[in-house]
Amino acid sequence: MAEVERDPFTGRETTGHEWNGIKELDTPIPRGVLMFLIVTHIWAIAWWFFVPAWPLGTTYTKGLLGVDQHTTVEARVVEGQRQRAAWTSRLETEPYEAILADQTLMRTVRDTGRQLFGDNCAACHGRDGKGRANYPDLTDDDWIWGGTPEMIEQTMRVGVNSPHPDSRVGQMPAFGRDEMLDRDQVRNVAAYVYSLSHPDYASAQTSARIDAGREVFATTCAACHGENARGSAELGAPNLTDAYWIYGGDLDTIIATVHGGRQGHMPTWDERLSKAEIRTLALYVYDFRNGAR
Amino acid sequence: MAELTHRKLERSAIGFVIAIIAAASVGGIVEIAPLFTIDETVEKAPDMRLYTPLELAGRNIYVREGCYACHSQMIRTLRDEVERYGPYSLAVESQYDRPMLWGSKRTGPDLARIGGKYSDLWHVTHLNNPRAVVPESNMPTYSFLGRTPLRTDDLPKHLAAQRALGVPYTDAMIENAARDAYGQATPDTDYAAGVTERYGQATQVSAFDGVTTHVTEMDALVAYLQVLGRLTDAAYRDTAATELPPDPKN
Numbered sequence: 001m002a003e004v005e006r007d008p009f010t011g012r013e014t015t016g017h018e019w020n021g022i023k024e025l026d027t028p029i030p031r032g033v034l035m036f037l038i039v040t041h042i043w044a045i046a047w048w049f050f051v052p053a054w055p056l057g058t059t060y061t062k063g064l065l066g067v068d069q070h071t072t073v074e075a076r077v078v079e080g081q082r083q084r085a086a087w088t089s090r091l092e093t094e095p096y097e098a099i100l101a102d103q104t105l106m107r108t109v110r111d112t113g114r115q116l117f118g119d120n121c122a123a124c125h126g127r128d129g130k131g132r133a134n135y136p137d138l139t140d141d142d143w144i145w146g147g148t149p150e151m152i153e154q155t156m157r158v159g160v161n162s163p164h165p166d167s168r169v170g171q172m173p174a175f176g177r178d179e180m181l182d183r184d185q186v187r188n189v190a191a192y193v194y195s196l197s198h199p200d201y202a203s204a205q206t207s208a209r210i211d212a213g214r215e216v217f218a219t220t221c222a223a224c225h226g227e228n229a230r231g232s233a234e235l236g237a238p239n240l241t242d243a244y245w246i247y248g249g250d251l252d253t254i255i256a257t258v259h260g261g262r263q264g265h266m267p268t269w270d271e272r273l274s275k276a277e278i279r280t281l282a283l284y285v286y287d288f289r290n291g292a293r
Numbered sequence: 294m295a296e297l298t299h300r301k302l303e304r305s306a307i308g309f310v311i312a313i314i315a316a317a318s319v320g321g322i323v324e325i326a327p328l329f330t331i332d333e334t335v336e337k338a339p340d341m342r343l344y345t346p347l348e349l350a351g352r353n354i355y356v357r358e359g360c361y362a363c364h365s366q367m368i369r370t371l372r373d374e375v376e377r378y379g380p381y382s383l384a385v386e387s388q389y390d391r392p393m394l395w396g397s398k399r400t401g402p403d404l405a406r407i408g409g410k411y412s413d414l415w416h417v418t419h420l421n422n423p424r425a426v427v428p429e430s431n432m433p434t435y436s437f438l439g440r441t442p443l444r445t446d447d448l449p450k451h452l453a454a455q456r457a458l459g460v461p462y463t464d465a466m467i468e469n470a471a472r473d474a475y476g477q478a479t480p481d482t483d484y485a486a487g488v489t490e491r492y493g494q495a496t497q498v499s500a501f502d503g504v505t506t507h508v509t510e511m512d513a514l515v516a517y518l519q520v521l522g523r524l525t526d527a528a529y530r531d532t533a534a535t536e537l538p539p540d541p542k543n
Contacts, residue, residue: 055326055327055330055331057330057331058330058331059331059332059333060327060331060333069370070370070381072370073370073371073372073375073381076372077372077375077376080372080376119377120410122427123411123415123419123426123427124411124412124415124426132425132426134414134418135415163409163497265412265413265414266412267409267410267411267412268409271409271529272379272406272410
């Protein structure tokens with residue numbers, strides 16, 4: 001080692017480095033910092049005993065506090081459920097009429113429902129519930145599978161054409177593609193169906209086609225859509241006489257629907273949402289009609 | 294004494310480099326290495342299914358298009374994530390994910406449990422033009438996927454590569470990979486029957502993009518999205534939360 005040089009003012013040793021006459025002092029770490037380091041090291045060693053720390057081959061030291069991310073989050077989720085239990089238990093057990101009559105509870109349903117609808121339903125039915133092509137409007141009075149809260153709950157629970165064992169099944173066959181009707185019959189029946197919601201369509205040129213279509217409808221379509229074409233909520237057959245169409249109500253789209261069939265798909269929410277959440281959403285959707293939003 | 298050691302170490306370049314590497318690797322040795330021997334790291338899931346060739350092809354497209362840059366596949370152990378997305382992710386759920394796609398960036402939502410949440414048609418519409426179903430979305434359009442035929446002739450090699458990494462594909466699965474990819478997107482054919490025979494009845498056979506005459510990259514990607522979170526029920530079994538979903542079979 002080189003000889004030790006001391007700084008005359010502070011009495012500290014120097015490192016021996018010099019820049020333009022300024023010498024670097026070899027000052028030890030301040031006592032406060034050193035104490036802090038010692039305390040944190042002791043704390044770290046103590047912490048090894050409190051939380052999971054050391055690997056022991058196929059297992060590890062679990063720690064005295066029993067901390068585990070899985071049980072922690074599960075406890076927090078349960079705690080959240082407990083906080084909500086005041087109204088979720090009412091939603092699970094009380095009949096819909098009672099809930100609808102309770103304005104305080106309905107305010108909670110609207111607040112929570114908006115969140116749940118945005119996370120789960122809005123992707124298809126739109127944030128405002130008005131739907132879009134291929135996805136039904138939930139704000140009107142036209143319901144394919146029934147519009148009471150009970151029916152909405154059931155549709156949400158089992159889905160439509162979903163993998164759920166009790167799924168609602170709605171299959172519009174591909175009458176044209178699968179050759180149950182020939183090309184003319186498809187066009188005739190489409191013209192008849194179009195004329196139901198567009199009375200102006202009937203004219204001298206179209207009446208023959210419409211009359212022929214009426215016969216095809218009676219033998220082929222009426223089984224599901226009903227003789228008056230007003231549909232059936234039990235079979236999920238839409239009403240064909242009104243202005244609302246899921247897939248489009250212009251003549252070309254109706255021809256395409258009769259030709260190629262339609263199989264709408266509503267997922268099952270049984271696995272994904274709790275009973276209270278499904279009932280909240282059923283009420284939220286039912287509530288659309290009251291013009292609440 | 295300590296001071297002397299340090300002076301000595303600083304004057305030995307190689308020794309100092311080795312000391313730096315040793316110090317920098319402490320984190321990895323302490324936090325990562327033990328996980329390879331601890332039994333609890335990966336949970337047990339006897340019902341774990343394998344990705345079908347079509348789903349694996351979709352996964353490759355997911356990687357190719359960089360979906361992981363905006364979508365994570367990892368529900369963390371936080372209450373708000375569990376309440377929004379469902380049970381937190383378990384390690385076993387990605388035991389056949391090579392490479393894993395957990396991600397850490399959410400420009401879009403987490404996709405770990407997206408499978409079955411929306412219909413096939415919704416996914417196709419959304420990939421063709423995300424704004425058509427989610428007006429505020431800033432996701433790019435992937436409409437070219439529906440116009441691009443899926444390359445299936447190399448699928449046996451993809452499966453073989455996965456097997457080399459430890460995914461238990463059988464010889465029959467590798468041999469039939471191209472046929473199974475076609476079959477999963479064409480219901481009611483003999484090819485489709487082979488898929489459920491080899492990969493289990495729970496496999497979703499569907500005309501994902503609505504066209505059964507040929508298999509496109511859209512079919513593959515939608516098949517992959519629809520299986521996310523559905524390879525095993527382990528996450529639903531292991532969580533103690535009272536929000537446990539009832540078994541739909543009961």
